[in-house]
Amino acid sequence: MKQRPYNFSAGPAALPAEVLEQAAAEMLDWHGSGMSVMEMSHRGKEFISIAHQAEADLRRLLAVPPNFHILFMQGGGLAENAIVPLNLSGGAAVDFVVTGSWSQKSFKEAKKYCDAQLAATNTADDGSHTTLPDPASWKLRRGARYLHVCSNETIHGVEFQELPDLKALGSDAPLVIDCSSHILSRSIDWSRVGLAFAGAQKNIGPAGLTIVIVREDLVGHALPACPSAFDYKTVAEHGSMFNTPPTYAIYIAGLVFQWLLRQGGVAELERRAVQKAELLYGAIDASGFYSNKVAPDCRSRMNVPFFMPDERLYALFLAGAVERGLLQLKGHKSVGGLRASIYNAMPLEGVQALVSYMTEFQARHG
Amino acid sequence: MKQRPYNFSAGPAALPAEVLEQAAAEMLDWHGSGMSVMEMSHRGKEFISIAHQAEADLRRLLAVPPNFHILFMQGGGLAENAIVPLNLSGGAAVDFVVTGSWSQKSFKEAKKYCDAQLAATNTADDGSHTTLPDPASWKLRRGARYLHVCSNETIHGVEFQELPDLKALGSDAPLVIDCSSHILSRSIDWSRVGLAFAGAQKNIGPAGLTIVIVREDLVGHALPACPSAFDYKTVAEHGSMFNTPPTYAIYIAGLVFQWLLRQGGVAELERRAVQKAELLYGAIDASGFYSNKVAPDCRSRMNVPFFMPDERLYALFLAGAVERGLLQLKGHKSVGGLRASIYNAMPLEGVQALVSYMTEFQARHG
Numbered sequence: 001m002k003q004r005p006y007n008f009s010a011g012p013a014a015l016p017a018e019v020l021e022q023a024a025a026e027m028l029d030w031h032g033s034g035m036s037v038m039e040m041s042h043r044g045k046e047f048i049s050i051a052h053q054a055e056a057d058l059r060r061l062l063a064v065p066p067n068f069h070i071l072f073m074q075g076g077g078l079a080e081n082a083i084v085p086l087n088l089s090g091g092a093a094v095d096f097v098v099t100g101s102w103s104q105k106s107f108k109e110a111k112k113y114c115d116a117q118l119a120a121t122n123t124a125d126d127g128s129h130t131t132l133p134d135p136a137s138w139k140l141r142r143g144a145r146y147l148h149v150c151s152n153e154t155i156h157g158v159e160f161q162e163l164p165d166l167k168a169l170g171s172d173a174p175l176v177i178d179c180s181s182h183i184l185s186r187s188i189d190w191s192r193v194g195l196a197f198a199g200a201q202k203n204i205g206p207a208g209l210t211i212v213i214v215r216e217d218l219v220g221h222a223l224p225a226c227p228s229a230f231d232y233k234t235v236a237e238h239g240s241m242f243n244t245p246p247t248y249a250i251y252i253a254g255l256v257f258q259w260l261l262r263q264g265g266v267a268e269l270e271r272r273a274v275q276k277a278e279l280l281y282g283a284i285d286a287s288g289f290y291s292n293k294v295a296p297d298c299r300s301r302m303n304v305p306f307f308m309p310d311e312r313l314y315a316l317f318l319a320g321a322v323e324r325g326l327l328q329l330k331g332h333k334s335v336g337g338l339r340a341s342i343y344n345a346m347p348l349e350g351v352q353a354l355v356s357y358m359t360e361f362q363a364r365h366g
Numbered sequence: 367m368k369q370r371p372y373n374f375s376a377g378p379a380a381l382p383a384e385v386l387e388q389a390a391a392e393m394l395d396w397h398g399s400g401m402s403v404m405e406m407s408h409r410g411k412e413f414i415s416i417a418h419q420a421e422a423d424l425r426r427l428l429a430v431p432p433n434f435h436i437l438f439m440q441g442g443g444l445a446e447n448a449i450v451p452l453n454l455s456g457g458a459a460v461d462f463v464v465t466g467s468w469s470q471k472s473f474k475e476a477k478k479y480c481d482a483q484l485a486a487t488n489t490a491d492d493g494s495h496t497t498l499p500d501p502a503s504w505k506l507r508r509g510a511r512y513l514h515v516c517s518n519e520t521i522h523g524v525e526f527q528e529l530p531d532l533k534a535l536g537s538d539a540p541l542v543i544d545c546s547s548h549i550l551s552r553s554i555d556w557s558r559v560g561l562a563f564a565g566a567q568k569n570i571g572p573a574g575l576t577i578v579i580v581r582e583d584l585v586g587h588a589l590p591a592c593p594s595a596f597d598y599k600t601v602a603e604h605g606s607m608f609n610t611p612p613t614y615a616i617y618i619a620g621l622v623f624q625w626l627l628r629q630g631g632v633a634e635l636e637r638r639a640v641q642k643a644e645l646l647y648g649a650i651d652a653s654g655f656y657s658n659k660v661a662p663d664c665r666s667r668m669n670v671p672f673f674m675p676d677e678r679l680y681a682l683f684l685a686g687a688v689e690r691g692l693l694q695l696k697g698h699k700s701v702g703g704l705r706a707s708i709y710n711a712m713p714l715e716g717v718q719a720l721v722s723y724m725t726e727f728q729a730r731h732g
Binding site for chain 2: 004005007009010011012013014015017020021023024025027028029034035036038039040041042044074075076077078079081082083086109112113199201205206207208209224225227228229230242243244245246247248249252325327328
């Protein structure tokens with residue numbers, strides 16, 4: 001088939017064409033079962049085999065230790081902003097590091113359930129988020145039930161290149177990371193993490209699936225107000241099947257996990273992410289026309305917001321991009337400009353095509 | 367293509383083959399967009415057109431009045447068991463009619479949030495649910511914030527043939543119906559209903575999508591503990607896009623809605639449901655071998671649990687059924703026996719094939 005367009009959406013985002021082709025081929029009859037995966041009882045042996053394989057593959061890809069549960073949930077990151085404090089806060093002290101829109105939302109929602117307090121922020125006087133606060137400066141409260149960090153801010157394009165080591169900073173609090181937009185693009189040091197959550201729709205699969213990876217000892221302490229369907233203990237005890245799980249989304253995520261393993265796993269995907277990000281940031285920085293405002297050591301490998309010197313050029317840029325099969329490059333409304341999300345499913349060729357178009361556009365309009 | 371097997375799963379359940387064929391054909395490129403529906407930003411014009419069409423078609427199919435919101439949510443019926451009282455109870459009195467496992471679960475979960483009390487039940491001394499309590503006998507509390515009914519109990523196969531008229535019973539409480547397993551198989555009298563919810567995975571589409579249809583005046587009264595992502599007001603104000611909605615599930619549901627309209631709408635589907643149910647219950651009652659224990663005027667048109675006189679026959683029956691392309695007929699573990707779920711997507715020919723096999727099986731083993 002001819003080359004598909006390159007889709008730079010921040011999420012729901014591009015999926016590997018191989019995965020979509022397999023899903024289309026299996027749509028009416030999964031492995032001779034006579035059923036679409038959508039039509040299977042979640043209690044039947046067919047779907048249970050799909051869910052178990054997906055969980056095992058994810059565990060392998062991210063080297064998740066045996067004392068962590070992998071939960072398949074619903075509601076995305078915005079729901080987890082409530083579900084995490086409902087499960088982990090005990091209504092007590094929780095510290096937040098605010099580094100962009102997503103952690104800001106998490107902080108605000110948590111205040112409904114606990115004594116949430118700001119440990120650090122990168123918010124500049126003009127409201128922008130272009131750096132990351134040094135962990136050594138964070139105000140960590142003794143007895144805080146956890147510390148929340150968004151390890152990659154999708155909208156502002158800032159990413160922790162290393163997770164903070166809270167123990168080394170003198171804190172016993174488990175680290176909670178919202179890693180929605182860079183999960184599976186780099187390894188996770190589980191010795192530093194108590195809970196990681198991710199909406200699937202950025203770097204995994206279809207919207208409607210949320211991945212929660214949580215250390216066993218943090219489960220079983222939910223507030224009375226926590227809905228049963230979102231109590232990690234209930235979800236874990238029922239193997240993510242207390243309520244009917246989003247079966248088709250789990251199946252697609254499982255196909256993505258198998259695709260990732262075929263590519264060489266997270267180490268290989270990280271190598272590619274570095275290569276793609278260096279190409280794009282390098283082109284931006286060298287252009288003297290495009291700009292990215294994030295400090296180089298805080299730049300996200302996944303989400304690259306960038307700007308031009310003249311507001312009137314954006315509509316023209318976007319229209320020309322679509323003509324060349326470069327889709328969904330408009331920046332988030334709160335930040336403006338352009339944004340290229342270059343998740344695992346984006347091949348190097350897609351970034352090369354974008355850079356080539358950027359050069360051409362600058363030559364004509366710069 | 368050759369005849370697909372007939373899939374009697376209670377949910378996730380069979381979908382029309384036409385819908386699956388269209389989904390497979392559009393998987394890599396929806397309407398020339400170059401994207402799978404899974405890959406589209408939920409804020410983009412392509413997906414917004416899909417979501418708007420799905421909502422408009424559902425509104426038309428069920429004749430939903432303009433003063434009701436249609437919300438696309440996540441978490442299924444079990445999550446709504448918490449989300450409804452979080453939104454509607456105000457922590458005050460709520461009445462429940464318990465007619466099977468699902469309403470029992472709703473009742474239990476609501477106790478976490480409000481003064482939930484039993485208005486009526488059909489629970490027999492042996493724990494079975496085979497009738498429906500006469501609304502004239504219900505204990506309706508003055509000032510109750512709502513009355514909850516499960517209008518079709520998937521596991522026990524009892525269905526309200528008419529929704530109770532609470533006003534005529536002297537109550538001002540809005541009626542809340544969990545109609546997960548028979549939505550779109552019959553019309554809904556909205557003058558009697560304040561809120562209807564349904565997990566999509568039985569009679570609509572893929573698991574992971576929950577439909578909530580709620581009267582405007584009931585929105586905006588959520589308890590402080592309600593997560594923002596599940597506050598009906600927040601969801602309604604954002605057109606079901608406060609958090610990223612389960613986009614692909616909404617797309618498939620939309621294809622099902624269009625299929626339903628092509629069939630002739632809910633009136634035609636109801637006619638077919640009556641025909642299919644009469645055929646199957648008729649065969650059971652006439653057999654002297656198979657039995658269904660539900661009182662005839664309470665029998666579900668969608669979910670038909672049935673039994674044989676000898677426990678040892680079930681494994682044999684199920685194995686022979688699979689050989690004939692009759693899938694997922696095992697009864698729910700809490701009830702045992704067999705169960706045929708004959709939702710909208712099940713053609714009359716599927717029920718005919720089942721009845722024919724039942725006759726053959728009885729001739730050999732009866």
